[in-house]
Structures are given as structure tokens and as C-alpha cells.
Amino acid sequence: MPFLALLIVAPLAGLIAWRLAARGLPAEAADRAAREVREEVDESPWRRRLRARLDPDVATGLALTVALVLIAIGGIVVGLLALLLRHSGTLVEVDRWAARWGNDHATHLSTTGLTAVTTLGSSAAIAVMAIALAIVELRRVGNRWLIPFLLVVTLGDSAVTNVIKAAVDRARPTFNPAAASLGPSFPSGHSSQAAAFFAAAALLLARRRSRRTRSLLVGFAVGLAVAVACSRVLLDFHWVSDVVAGLTLGWAWFAICAIAFGSRMLELGAPAPSAEPREAAAPSRQPLPR
Numbered sequence: 001m002p003f004l005a006l007l008i009v010a011p012l013a014g015l016i017a018w019r020l021a022a023r024g025l026p027a028e029a030a031d032r033a034a035r036e037v038r039e040e041v042d043e044s045p046w047r048r049r050l051r052a053r054l055d056p057d058v059a060t061g062l063a064l065t066v067a068l069v070l071i072a073i074g075g076i077v078v079g080l081l082a083l084l085l086r087h088s089g090t091l092v093e094v095d096r097w098a099a100r101w102g103n104d105h106a107t108h109l110s111t112t113g114l115t116a117v118t119t120l121g122s123s124a125a126i127a128v129m130a131i132a133l134a135i136v137e138l139r140r141v142g143n144r145w146l147i148p149f150l151l152v153v154t155l156g157d158s159a160v161t162n163v164i165k166a167a168v169d170r171a172r173p174t175f176n177p178a179a180a181s182l183g184p185s186f187p188s189g190h191s192s193q194a195a196a197f198f199a200a201a202a203l204l205l206a207r208r209r210s211r212r213t214r215s216l217l218v219g220f221a222v223g224l225a226v227a228v229a230c231s232r233v234l235l236d237f238h239w240v241s242d243v244v245a246g247l248t249l250g251w252a253w254f255a256i257c258a259i260a261f262g263s264r265m266l267e268l269g270a271p272a273p274s275a276e277p278r279e280a281a282a283p284s285r286q287p288l289p290r
Contacts, residue, residue, distance in 0.1 A: 002102050002234040003110040006117065009230050014223025021218035022211075068259075074252020078187060078245045082168050085186065085241065095239035102234040103175035114231040121190030121228035123158065126197050130154055133201055141207045149261045150200060157196040157253045161189045161246070176236035188238045188246030194228040195250025196257075203258065225250065 084091045119125050130150050137146055170186040172179040179185075202221035206214040229243035238246075 001105040001107070001110065003113040006114065006227055006230040006234060010223045010227035013226040014219040017222035018215050018219030021215040068255070070255040071252045074248040074255075077248040078164065078252075081241050081245045082164075082186065085168070085170060091241055095241055098233055098240045099173040099175055099236050103236055106234075111235065114235050117227050118190060118231035118235060118237070120224065121194035121232070123193065126154060126193055129201070130197065133204060137204050137207075145261055146204065149204075149257065152260070153196050153200040153254060153257045154193065156257065157192055157250055158189065160253060161187060161192045161249060164249070165189070170239075170242070173236045173239060179237045182237065185238055186242045186245060187249050188229065188232050188242040190232050191225065191229040191238070191243040191246030192250035192253070195225040195247045196254045197250075198222075198224045199251060199254040200257070 081091075134147055134150055137143075164187055165184040168186045169184050172182060172185040174180070198221040202214075202217040206217050209217070225247060229247050232238040232243050232246075233240055
């Protein structure tokens with residue numbers, strides 16, 4: 001039953017992310033040309049500025065706007081949850097109910113599946129995946145900032161998460177005896193690392209891909225991160241509020257890194273180049289002198 005719940009929640013989150021990405025990613029050439037024709041109509045200055053901030057075809061448009069929103073939401077959610085942990089009985093009851101439900105419905109089969117999923121958010125697994133990703137992407141679309149980008153995303157997220165853990169110092173659920181030796185609970189380090197790394201992987205793998213492929217990568221990245229987060233709750237390693245804070249923190253940290261490296265890696269979101277060869281211009285023929 002717990003693993004079935006994960007199989008419902010994680011794909012649903014990925015599907016929502018895929019649909020949003022499919023609408024928000026830069027348009028193909030034909031669609032872009034049609035939009036530019038429509039934009040010839042006179043607009044008021046404030047509408048023009050708003051359109052520029054939401055334009056997916058502009059480097060400082062929709063991508064930057066979404067990144068700034070993620071940063072703001074991440075900070076607000078983490079701070080608000082940290083505050084509510086000490087003052088909201090409702091939040092504590094929701095956390096306890098989810099932990100109790102996961103413990104009461106656990107089976108050997110579901111625990112095995114959840115353990116396999118939760119491993120994807122471990123530091124060791126992410127390190128291995130990051131190395132493999134760097135090797136593949138350096139061969140496919142080289143960029144000297146790729147390795148520093150991955151290092152800042154992964155190591156930086158871990159550092160920020162541990163600082164918040166030490167500051168909040170929240171106890172973990174008590175249903176799973178193994179959780180007692182894992183240190184503070186808030187926010188979830190596995191969830192934060194998974195959110196940040198899979199988002200970074202989607203961004204790198206999306207380089208020179210079609211719009212459809214890029215939107216699918218976004219959906220997979222979100223679905224995998226949510227799956228890791230669900231596994232942490234259903235295995236009773238974390239409370240629900242821990243993983244919510246971990247996901248928002250990871251995505252916010254990724255957004256900060258994407259902005260910081262954006263000017264050096266603008267080709268991260270570059271569309272696939274046209275496969276049609278350009279026709280060579282026919283040489284002009286001058287009449288030969290007689």
C-alpha cells in the first residue's frame with residue numbers, strides 16, 4: 001500500500017510539471033514567427049514589460065522569472081514551516097498521521113521498493129549519477145562550466161541543508177528505529193538533494209534538444225524528486241513537512257545556481273540546431289573576355 005501511494009503521487013507530480021513545461025518552454029521556429037507577427041500590434045509599456053518577463057524565448061524572460069519565483073517560494077516555505085513546527089498543532093498532527101499510516105501499512109515488499117527509491121536521493125548515488133552525467137554531457141555538448149555547476153548544485157545544497165538542520169534541530173519519527181541515528185530531521189536532505197540534482201540534470205540534458213524532449217525531462221526530474229520525498233515519509237525517516245521543505249529548498253537552490261551560471265552556460269536551453277544544410281550560393285559567372 002505505501003509503495004502504491006508513491007506510484008500515484010510521484011507520476012502525478014511529474015505529469016503536472018510536464019504539462020507546465022510544455023506550455024512554458026521556448027516555442028519552435030514556426031510558432032515563434034507567428035507570435036512575433038501578432039506582437040506587431042501596439043502595446044502599452046507595462047504590457048510590453050510584462051510580456052518580456054514572461055517570454056520563454058528571451059534569456060532574461062520566463063526562465064529568469066520562474067527562477068526568481070522558485071527562490072522566493074523556497075525561502076518562504078522553509079521559513080514558514082520552521083516557524084509552524086513550534087506553533088501549529090495542526091501541522092504536527094498531519095505529520096504524525098502520515099508517519100503512522102506508513103508504519104501501519106508497511107509490508108516487506110513495499111519497504112523493499114521504497115528503500116530502492118530512497119537510495120536515489122543519497123549522497124553516494126547522486127555522486128555516481130553526477131559523474132556519469134558529467135562524462136556523457138562533456139562528450140555530447142562540452143562546456144568548461146559544467147563540472148563547477150554540478151559541484152555547486154550538489155555540494156552547496158548539502159551544505160545549506162545541514163546548516164538549517166542544525167539550526168532547527170527537529171527530532172525524527174520514532175516508528176523506524178533506524179531513523180534515530182540519522183541526525184536532525186528538518187529539512188529532508190534526501191529530498192533536497194534529489195530536487196536540486198535532478199533539476200540540474202534535466203537542464204543539462206535538455207541542451208540542444210527539442211521542445212518535447214525538454215518538457216519530458218522536466219516531468220521526469222520533478223517525478224523522481226517527489227518519489228524520493230514520498231519514500232522518506234513512508235519509510236518513517238522524515239515527517240511530511242520535512243520533505244516539503246526539502247523539495248522547495250532543493251529547487252530554490254537549483255534556481256540560484258542556474259541564475260549564477262546562466263551567463264556562462266546560456267546554451268543550456270538552446271534549441272536543437274536545424275538539420276537542414278544551407279544551400280551554397282551559386283557563384284556568379286562573368287562573361288569571358290573575347
